[in-house]
Amino acid sequence: MSKLKTDYLVIGSGIVGLSFAIKAADHGKVLIITKGKSDESATSYAQGGIAAAIGKKDFPKNHFEDTIKAGAGLCDEKAVDILVNEGVMRVQELIELGMKFTRNEKGELDLGREGGHTKNRIIHAHDYTGREIENFLLEMVRKNTNITIKENHMAVDLITEHHISKNKNKNKNEKVESCFGAYVLDDENADIYSIVADFTILATGGGGRMYPFSTNPSVSTADGIALAYRAGCRVRNMEFIQFHPTALFYKIDPVFLISEAVRGFGAKLRLQDGSLFMKNYHPAEELAPRDIVARAIDFELKKRGEDFVYLDITHKSDEELESNFPNIYNTLKKKFKINMSKEYIPVVPAAHYMCGGVIVDYDGCADLKFLYAAGETASTGVNGSNRLASNSLLEGLVFAHRAFVHSLKLKEENAEKYKKEFEEQIPEWDKGGAANLKEWVLIKHELQELQDIMWDYVGIVRSTPRLEKALRRIDSIYREIRDFYNRTIITRPLLELRNIALASQLVIRSALNRKESRGLHYNTDYEENTSPSRNDTILEPAIYKKSHFNNC
Numbered sequence: 001m002s003k004l005k006t007d008y009l010v011i012g013s014g015i016v017g018l019s020f021a022i023k024a025a026d027h028g029k030v031l032i033i034t035k036g037k038s039d040e041s042a043t044s045y046a047q048g049g050i051a052a053a054i055g056k057k058d059f060p061k062n063h064f065e066d067t068i069k070a071g072a073g074l075c076d077e078k079a080v081d082i083l084v085n086e087g088v089m090r091v092q093e094l095i096e097l098g099m100k101f102t103r104n105e106k107g108e109l110d111l112g113r114e115g116g117h118t119k120n121r122i123i124h125a126h127d128y129t130g131r132e133i134e135n136f137l138l139e140m141v142r143k144n145t146n147i148t149i150k151e152n153h154m155a156v157d158l159i160t161e162h163h164i165s166k167n168k169n170k171n172k173n174e175k176v177e178s179c180f181g182a183y184v185l186d187d188e189n190a191d192i193y194s195i196v197a198d199f200t201i202l203a204t205g206g207g208g209r210m211y212p213f214s215t216n217p218s219v220s221t222a223d224g225i226a227l228a229y230r231a232g233c234r235v236r237n238m239e240f241i242q243f244h245p246t247a248l249f250y251k252i253d254p255v256f257l258i259s260e261a262v263r264g265f266g267a268k269l270r271l272q273d274g275s276l277f278m279k280n281y282h283p284a285e286e287l288a289p290r291d292i293v294a295r296a297i298d299f300e301l302k303k304r305g306e307d308f309v310y311l312d313i314t315h316k317s318d319e320e321l322e323s324n325f326p327n328i329y330n331t332l333k334k335k336f337k338i339n340m341s342k343e344y345i346p347v348v349p350a351a352h353y354m355c356g357g358v359i360v361d362y363d364g365c366a367d368l369k370f371l372y373a374a375g376e377t378a379s380t381g382v383n384g385s386n387r388l389a390s391n392s393l394l395e396g397l398v399f400a401h402r403a404f405v406h407s408l409k410l411k412e413e414n415a416e417k418y419k420k421e422f423e424e425q426i427p428e429w430d431k432g433g434a435a436n437l438k439e440w441v442l443i444k445h446e447l448q449e450l451q452d453i454m455w456d457y458v459g460i461v462r463s464t465p466r467l468e469k470a471l472r473r474i475d476s477i478y479r480e481i482r483d484f485y486n487r488t489i490i491t492r493p494l495l496e497l498r499n500i501a502l503a504s505q506l507v508i509r510s511a512l513n514r515k516e517s518r519g520l521h522y523n524t525d526y527e528e529n530t531s532p533s534r535n536d537t538i539l540e541p542a543i544y545k546k547s548h549f550n551n552c
């Protein structure tokens with residue numbers, strides 16, 4: 001196959017991709033590509049739930065204030081305002097479509113509490129909210145004859161005017177304006193072909209896999225960020241990586257998360273000698289924002305040379321724990337032989353969430369026209385320097401919806417029509433190169449090296465000399481990967497490695513550009529700053545032009 005045409009190309013099948021596809025399907029043919037199985041996404045792993053101010057004594061303004069506070073001076077207030085107000089509508093929409101969330105005896109939504117929230121506002125489906133949402137949306141997608149979903153299909157690169165032969169000889173300084181779709185690897189048939197689309201959305205999730213210990217599934221390799229950056233889009237605030245404080249201390253991939261909701265339910269953190277320590281770090285103790293809890297644990301572990309701390313919820317009964325956290329309770333009991341009502345749970349922090357990403361405006365528009373990005377891939381500005389717990393599923397729903405609405409506006413204006421004349425000129429992917437298995441074995445080791453560098457030098461606590469060292473080493477790894485990439489046959493692991501290496505560079509460069517400690521970025525060489533100044537770290541790729549589409 002060399003070319004396929006669709007109205008909407010959706011790259012990724014998490015909450016963003018699926019919710020966008022369902023809406024777009026009323027207005028055209030939708031093709032979802034996803035690089036693994038359809039339900040392989042961070043969305044499927046989300047436990048705690050979705051934050052929305054729908055409780056009787058809760059209001060969007062309370063949710064707004066909590067989000068802004070967690071973001072430590074860097075949130076885009078308009079984006080947060082959109083999130084907390086439209087979020088209520090999007091959650092209600094999901095319920096009206098038939099999504100079942102956990103309810104109390106009175107039939108009301110059971111609202112949980114998580115760190116940084118001043119009200120109970122976490123709507124959840126037991127403690128496997130993400131899996132339920134993913135399955136619910138997937139079922140709708142599968143029933144929709146206007147949507148095709150292709151598994152084991154991975155976006156390699158976005159197609160832009162750069163690729164079009166007519167424009168090849170154009171002046172290099174000319175602006176790159178539009179996205180025409182993507183080159184895609186069909187992993188089962190080892191084929192690369194183009195999917196040409198009127199509208200493309202990056203719904204590719206985050207990049208936790210830059211780190212060796214991560215709660216993220218193996219698909220989270222920052223592909224969307226790398227694709228967009230290579231195509232000329234800017235990225236923002238990449239240094240803000242959230243480490244979840246309480247991943248189970250057990251070698252398993254991905255690490256098993258003990259949801260924040262368990263602390264919301266009264267769990268306490270204890271050192272290995274049994275003593276409590278969070279009171280020394282924050283008045284909210286265990287319910288302090290995640291960065292503070294993660295840093296407190298990191299500090300105590302380093303000080304004592306220990307590998308883990310304990311999470312203690314033994315004051316609750318088996319019945320209470322099993323009914324509130326069936327997934328965590330049963331997984332711990334059956335898989336890890338830990339009875340959480342009787343034993344402490346050993347936990348460590350693990351890379352969890354990327355707060356930055358591809359710059360988009362309030363309608364999800366990235367720097368290329370006809371290209372949207374939403375969810376963990378995108379930087380809308382709602383997270384600032386630290387995401388408030390359970391805001392990310394909500395952000396995915398809200399901004400996927402806005403991207404859809406924006407695409408309808410463009411469609412009504414026939415804005416995409418001018419692209420048609422160029423579509424024929426999109427060249428086939430140049431498949432040159434030969435398999436080079438021996439060398440691949442060596443290159444593969446670079447993933448481990450890269451992840452170790454990120455963990456050791458670009459982790460929870462950073463310093464400028466360590467970041468500089470990390471950048472030197474990752475630059476050199478990236479050059480080797482790029483060189484190998486240019487002369488070999490392309491495979492999914494190679495593409496992922498290339499994307500992880502590029503994204504890691506972006507994280508380090510952003511971290512070096514930030515001359516302060518703020519939110520999730522803690523650099524021992526700088527004082528903490530929480531002043532409300534939008535000093536975002538923005539990285540522009542070499543081919544980015546100021547005349548680009550996005551004007552946020």
Ligand SMILES: Cc1cc2nc3c(=O)[nH]c(=O)nc-3n(C[C@H](O)[C@H](O)[C@H](O)COP(=O)(O)OP(=O)(O)OC[C@H]3O[C@@H](n4cnc5c(N)ncnc54)[C@H](O)[C@@H]3O)c2cc1C
Nearest residue numbers: 012013014016035042043046048049155205375376390393
């Ligand atoms: C363990 C865990 C618990 C969490 N708990 C919560 C919670 O309780 N509440 C909350 O709000 N958030 C939670 N989060 C965060 C939240 O789940 C994610 O931020 C959110 O689901 C991201 O949605 P997404 O659609 O942007 O990406 P994802 O759900 O990650 O989906 C990305 C999709 O893109 C595909 N993909 C990636 N690259 C390519 C490519 N190159 N080509 C084709 N396909 C590609 C992937 O295969 C996947 O289908 C949790 C995350 C984890 C890991």
